Amino acid sequence: MEPKPLEIDNLELSFTTPYGEVKAVRGVSLTLEPGEILVLAGESGCGKSVLCKSVLKLLPRYARIKSGSIRLCGRDITHASEAEMTKIRGTEAAMVFQNPLTTLMPSMTIGAQIREALRRRHLTPEEEEAESIRLLESVGITEARQRLSQLPLAFSGGMRQRCALAIALAAQPKVLLADEPTTALDGTIQIQILDRLKKLRDERGLSILLVTHDLGVAAHIADRVGILYAGRLVEIGTAEEIFYDPRHPYTWGLLSSLPAAARGKRLTPIDGMPPDLLAPPPGDAFASRNPYAIAIDYEKQPPLFDVSSTHKAATWLLDPRAPKITPPESARIEPFDSTKS
Ligand SMILES: Nc1ncnc2c1ncn2[C@@H]1O[C@H](COP(=O)(O)OP(=O)(O)OP(=O)(O)O)[C@@H](O)[C@H]1O
Ligand SMILES: [Mg+2]
Numbered sequence: 001m002e003p004k005p006l007e008i009d010n011l012e013l014s015f016t017t018p019y020g021e022v023k024a025v026r027g028v029s030l031t032l033e034p035g036e037i038l039v040l041a042g043e044s045g046c047g048k049s050v051l052c053k054s055v056l057k058l059l060p061r062y063a064r065i066k067s068g069s070i071r072l073c074g075r076d077i078t079h080a081s082e083a084e085m086t087k088i089r090g091t092e093a094a095m096v097f098q099n100p101l102t103t104l105m106p107s108m109t110i111g112a113q114i115r116e117a118l119r120r121r122h123l124t125p126e127e128e129e130a131e132s133i134r135l136l137e138s139v140g141i142t143e144a145r146q147r148l149s150q151l152p153l154a155f156s157g158g159m160r161q162r163c164a165l166a167i168a169l170a171a172q173p174k175v176l177l178a179d180e181p182t183t184a185l186d187g188t189i190q191i192q193i194l195d196r197l198k199k200l201r202d203e204r205g206l207s208i209l210l211v212t213h214d215l216g217v218a219a220h221i222a223d224r225v226g227i228l229y230a231g232r233l234v235e236i237g238t239a240e241e242i243f244y245d246p247r248h249p250y251t252w253g254l255l256s257s258l259p260a261a262a263r264g265k266r267l268t269p270i271d272g273m274p275p276d277l278l279a280p281p282p283g284d285a286f287a288s289r290n291p292y293a294i295a296i297d298y299e300k301q302p303p304l305f306d307v308s309s310t311h312k313a314a315t316w317l318l319d320p321r322a323p324k325i326t327p328p329e330s331a332r333i334e335p336f337d338s339t340k341s
Contacts, residue, residue, distance in 0.1 A: 003074025005175045005207035006032035006055065006093070011068035013054055020278045024050040026231035027068070032175065035205040037198070039218040039239075041254065042228035045274055048211040051228070052177045055209075056095055057085045073174055090168075091120065093175035098183050100164035104152040110136075110163050111148030117170035135166040138203075140196050158189035162196070169200070176200075178210040182217065194221045215258050219243060224310070227251050230275050230285035233304070237311030243333050247313035249290045252331035268330045284316065292317060292325050 013025040024047050032038050040048050053059050055070055057080065069078045073092050080088065097103060105113060114132040123131060129148075136144035139162040152160055161181060168176060178197070182190040198221060200206050212218060218225050218239065225242040227235040227250060235248040246252055253270035272289040275281055281288070287297035296302075296316050305318035316322055 002034060004031050004071070005034055005036075005073055006030075006209065007069075007071040008051075008055075009069045009071075011051075011054070011070065012066040013050060013059075014064055014066055015060075016062045016064060017278075022277045023280055024063075024231050024277055025054065026280065028228075028231070028233045029068075030226055030233060030236065032207050032209055034207055035201060036223050037201055037208045037210060037221055038224045038226060039210045039212060039222035040226045040228055041212055041215055041218050043254075043270075043274060044213060045277075046228040047231040048213070048228055049179050052095065052179045052209065052211050055175075055177055056089050056093060057082070058095070090117065090171040090173060092173060093177060094168035094171065094173040095177040095179065096161070096164050096168050096181045098180040100157075100160040101152065103164045103167065104160060106152055109149050109151055110155075110166075113163075113167055114148070114170055117167045120171050131170075135170055136163070138169070138200065139163075139166045140192065141166070158185050158193065161185065161193055165193075165196070169204075169206075172204075174207060176206055176208045178208060180212055181210070183212065183214070190217070191220065197221060215243075215254055227254065230280055231277060232285065232301075232314065234286070234315070235311075235313040236304075237307070237313075241308065241311040245307070245311070246327060246331060247307055247311070247318060248286075248315045249292050249317070250286045251313070252327050253289070255333060256328060256330035258333075265330055268328075284314070294322060 008028055008030050011025050011028045015022040015024060028051060042048055055072065065078055069076055072088065077088065111132055114135060115128050118128050118131055132148055133144040136147060141147055141159065141162050155163060182193050194217065197208060201208055210221065222239045224236065224238050226233050227248065229250050235242065235251050242251065246255060256268040257270060259267060270289055275285050283299045284297040284302055287293040290297065294316055302314045302316045304312040304314045306312055317325055
């Protein structure tokens with residue numbers, strides 16, 4: 001059987017800081033299937049970036065994996081050394097960030113930066129040039145040959161993100177980790193880049209883990225959606241299940257605060273703030289903000305209950321003994337064009 005592109009099993013990751021231990025990832029398990037686009041969503045500080053960066057070990061030294069494992073294309077990399085990670089980065093998995101200027105060198109032409117990324121493939125100079133052009137074209141950059149000799153500053157924000165994507169794809173990774181890749185871009189450009197990612201998945205069978213705080217982005221591109229809250233995966237399912245049959249009150253809250261859903265309805269933001277990860281509460285971390293919380297929410301962490309073979313949610317409301325609650329009207333999503341959000 002082909003190994004899964006990415007398997008994270010019960011991962012616990014903390015930062016050791018002068019204030020104490022920041023428990024940024026608290027027991028997350030998830031699997032990325034071949035050729036799948038899995039979107040992780042949640043509010044700021046819920047652990048999306050940390051989870052993404054942990055896969056390529058792009059975190060500072062005081063970040064520590066306390067337990068659990070990460071497997072990339074079948075290989076256990078939980079405790080891989082920096083030397084091993086240098087081989088893995090780019091080839092097995094590559095990452096793009098919100099601000100492409102964090103990846104692009106300002107004083108190096110785009111062509112030189114792509115060539116640098118192509119080096120591992122040992123191509124001839126002619127092949128390198130042809131491949132550089134092909135890569136730029138594959139991310140939707142026209143007049144690619146002329147573009148090779150330009151510096152990043154000659155490109156617009158959207159074009160820079162395309163260049164960063166071309167560089168990430170140069171060594172033919174199987175997994176692309178994309179952390180808010182379109183957040184800094186305006187609506188139309190955002191959709192163009194998301195559509196490009198879908199095309200890359202279709203053409204190359206690329207597996208994509210995309211992180212966003214914007215459920216509109218998730219609705220546009222996701223096969224499956226995982227919802228993170230306070231370092232935990234609180235709900236995961238197919239895009240249909242998450243948008244049309246959400247089960248976690250936190251997911252209801254996110255959907256209720258989605259502008260696209262609010263057309264004709266009142267936009268209802270979630271009251272309160274996520275908990276401090278230096279001292280997360282003992283029960284369901286969402287309890288204090290959850291209008292439907294029951295006593296046990298304050299005491300015991302809920303397990304991930306199965307809703308279907310593809311859909312799980314960690315809320316005590318799914319326990320057979322819990323009161324039957326209907327999701328609020330504000331969380332009901334009409335079949336919608338999410339990208340307008
Ligand atoms: N280098 C670090 N040192 C200490 N704590 C950190 C560090 N990086 C992140 N954290 C903490 O880990 C938690 C998760 O942060 P993370 O950056 O993953 O959030 P996020 O979901 O990506 O949020 P955003 O939407 O704002 O990007 C937060 O509580 C954050 O303060
Ligand atoms: Mg982030």
